[in-house]
Structure formats: structure tokens, C-alpha cells
Amino acid sequence: MACWFPVVNISSAIFDCSAPDLDSCPDESLPEFAFIGRSNVGMSSLLNLLSGKLDLARVSPTPGFTKLINIFTMNRTWRLVDLPGYGFAAGARKAKFKFNHAVDDYLKHRTSLCCVFALLDSGLPPQEIDVEFVAWLARNSVPFVLVFTKTDKVTPATVQANIAAFTAHISGWFEKLPAIFTCSAMAKQGREELLGVIDEAMTAIQAESGQASVSAEGLPVPSGKAKETRKRRPDLVRPW
Numbered sequence: 001m002a003c004w005f006p007v008v009n010i011s012s013a014i015f016d017c018s019a020p021d022l023d024s025c026p027d028e029s030l031p032e033f034a035f036i037g038r039s040n041v042g043m044s045s046l047l048n049l050l051s052g053k054l055d056l057a058r059v060s061p062t063p064g065f066t067k068l069i070n071i072f073t074m075n076r077t078w079r080l081v082d083l084p085g086y087g088f089a090a091g092a093r094k095a096k097f098k099f100n101h102a103v104d105d106y107l108k109h110r111t112s113l114c115c116v117f118a119l120l121d122s123g124l125p126p127q128e129i130d131v132e133f134v135a136w137l138a139r140n141s142v143p144f145v146l147v148f149t150k151t152d153k154v155t156p157a158t159v160q161a162n163i164a165a166f167t168a169h170i171s172g173w174f175e176k177l178p179a180i181f182t183c184s185a186m187a188k189q190g191r192e193e194l195l196g197v198i199d200e201a202m203t204a205i206q207a208e209s210g211q212a213s214v215s216a217e218g219l220p221v222p223s224g225k226a227k228e229t230r231k232r233r234p235d236l237v238r239p240w
């Protein structure tokens, strides 16, 4: 991990906006890292863990709580994005993943989206709805890593067994499996590893754009040129 880039040291974590659709999102000048998964899997909690601010995104035991695209800026240089999850719709008992149009649009078209953290419950064997979702990410060339959440709720052996079962399901789709992480927002586990993913992406962006702009606080900031060069998503954390 490049120690000169202050991803791990988050000195400011600010709520930007709650966007109902892609058009309402802020400009694409800052790299973004988004959380998505089945509702209640712990997306908002993980965002809080990474940001170091436990009350930044709103957490609730009620599935379907996050309903908008909630955007937060870290160190004024990159963003975390809390998305509405899938698998929660009135009357939808069927294991078919479906998210709202805004999320579909965001994941497919947000050019500043560098990497999606696709969250899965570490306490569950592979769920059809999650397998379908990962297939959708792959089909749509969305860069992602897999994050198995809530590891504090089950034994390490169960976590490993569920990870192995999930990867067995999807391994045929990839030349190289997506990177896999575990985390527990409750036990504060996994923060450094996931910030490492962001750090790696930010380092690659900086190298790609050759920019060395520094803000008044001494923090690197993307230049206008960096924005121009991100017409396409950078090939940063593509696991295949």
C-alpha cells in the first residue's frame, strides 16, 4: 500500500447528497466506491466502518432502509456511495434480484465509479439472488470485489465454508476470481483491507493521470485532466 496517499487516514468524511437518480448525482470529478448487496446485508454499516464515522450513513434493522443514492466525500478526494439494496420489494418473495432504475443506471453509467463492494452475508450459503447479482455485475463489466459481511455472527469455519461454496458457484465465469474480503462492522474487522482496495485504485488513478495536484491541506486532488481521462472507468480493480 502506498503510504504517501492518505486513504487510510480519513480526516474529513462529509455527506454530499441523497440522489434519487443518476442525473441528480454530483459531477464525476472524484473517484467513487459503492456498496451494494441484498438489503440488510450491512452496506450502510460497512460504509461507516470505512469512513471511521459510525453515524455517517443511517443504519437500521429494517431491510430496505436506504432508498436513495447516498454520497459521501472522504478527504475531499474520493467518495463512498451507499446504494439501496436489492431483494426488498413489497410482495417480492421470489429469489430474483431486482434493483430500482436509479441503481441500475448508476452502476452501468457512472464513469467515476471505480469499484463496487458487492456484499454477501457470510452466515448464509450461496443465495440464488446474490449469485444472479454477481452474474449481472460481470455481464455489465462493473468492476467489483466480494465482501462477506457480519463475520462476528458465525464461526470462522462457517464463514470459510460459505465463501468456498459461493466461489464454487461463480468460478466458471471468470478467468481469475474476484478479490474476496471479509468484514464485521460490529467487530470492526476488515477496514484496513478494504481501504487498501481504495488506496490501490487511487494510486492507479494518480499514476494514470500523471497528476500531482495538492490541496491546501496537502491532500492530492484530481485535476481537470484527471476528470477528462476518466471518460471510461479506469481498469483498476477489475478482477477478470
Ligand SMILES: Nc1nc2c(ncn2[C@@H]2O[C@H](COP(=O)(O)OP(=O)(O)OP(=O)(O)O)[C@@H](O)[C@H]2O)c(=O)[nH]1
Residues within 6 Å of the ligand: 038, 039, 040, 041, 042, 043, 044, 045, 046, 058, 059, 060, 061, 062, 063, 064, 065, 066, 067, 084, 085, 149, 150, 151, 152, 153, 183, 184, 185, 186, 187
Ligand atoms: N452482528 C452484526 N450486525 C450487523 C453488522 N453490520 C450490520 N449489522 C446490522 O444489520 C442491520 C442492517 O444494517 P445496515 O447497515 O443498515 O444494512 P443495509 O445493507 O444498509 O440495509 P438497507 O439499507 O436496509 O438495505 C442493522 O441492524 C445493523 O446493526 C455486522 O457486521 N455484524
Ligand SMILES: [Mg+2]
Residues within 6 Å of the ligand: 043, 044, 045, 058, 059, 065, 066, 082
Ligand atoms: Mg442501508
